[in-house]
Amino acid sequence: MPSDARAPHFVRSFERGLAVIRAFDADHPARTLSEVARACDLTRAAARRLLLTLADLGYVHSDDRLFRLTPRVLELGYAYLSGLDLPDLARPHLAQLALLTGESATLCVLDGDTVVHVAAAPARRVMAATIAVGARYPAYGTAAGRALLAHAPGHTLCEDDPEDGVSTLAAPVRDRDGRVVAGVALAAHSGRTSAATARRALLPHLLTAVARIETDLRITDRAPDAPLGTATRR
Incomplete structure (x- = not known):
């Protein structure tokens, strides 16, 4: 500044x-x-x-x-993460998504012009593509970042995201008011999963996980402009 x-x-x-x-x-x-x-x-x-x-x-x-x-x-970041309801809400769905697809699943949010991974479920396979919680990447270069920036109604697929040899499929998560508040991403090695395979085999599971997260958000009592950490369950 x-x-x-x-x-x-x-x-x-x-x-x-x-x-x-x-x-x-x-x-x-x-x-x-x-x-x-x-x-x-x-x-x-x-x-x-x-x-x-x-x-x-x-x-x-x-x-x-x-x-x-x-x-x-880590305390500096934990103070932020521990105040969020969304990562805790999303983790079971991410775990199920990783189990069904065999690929690593993450929940991402925007922080300025970067995308931050705030929850993750690693794949249970050898040579799985993994992204650590807290990892930050330029939003424009990642599938999750593009879905969040563009508020895409469907999904985004990026190859070599966030690094060479990794393809990521992502879709936006909307709250009860239709606002995009996060993105869910699946990361897979490009050599094992082509773009066509990702859309055919992975996309249905991804969209199902997103829908379930959005359903949980809809039953969360949240004021329109309240931060995520202030939500209370009915």
Whole structure:
């Protein structure tokens, strides 16, 4: 966000602290002080203060020259996930979908221009395509993201999604008011499942799972603009 667009309440140091946490990912699970400073566009002194503060709070561990995130950072995401009713509601349907199709099933939501996987049921087969809960991908490049962005009435199929050799079939989930609130995706290896096979063999099961999730949503007492975490069952 440009400096001149920030509100008076904006806390720059907090922004920098979050940037330091985001500097660690699957490709960079460990970084030196200099690497963190470069990744976050910070001075070494500023990066050091932030890393040591995060270490004091238990979110970062230092081992000689390298810094790593600790499992405590999961608390930051868990606070969001634990407040959602939709992932808990969807998990039994995802498990059934994975069992029937032999492919991994996930529930996704939009966060800005990215799609986030908030629930998953892995396939019980060797060499299954799996996507971890919490994984984030650019929405435009994934089947689930496209279904959510376009509010597609049916389904979307993407090859090499979210990586080479994986095809994903996805459909949007609508709440009781017809608003798209999530997407359900099936991920399969492209070499085993062609586009035609996916639509013929997998799509009926996918749409059935989506319909069952939507049925559960319809019997959920939710105000029109209430966040997902505020729902209560009748």
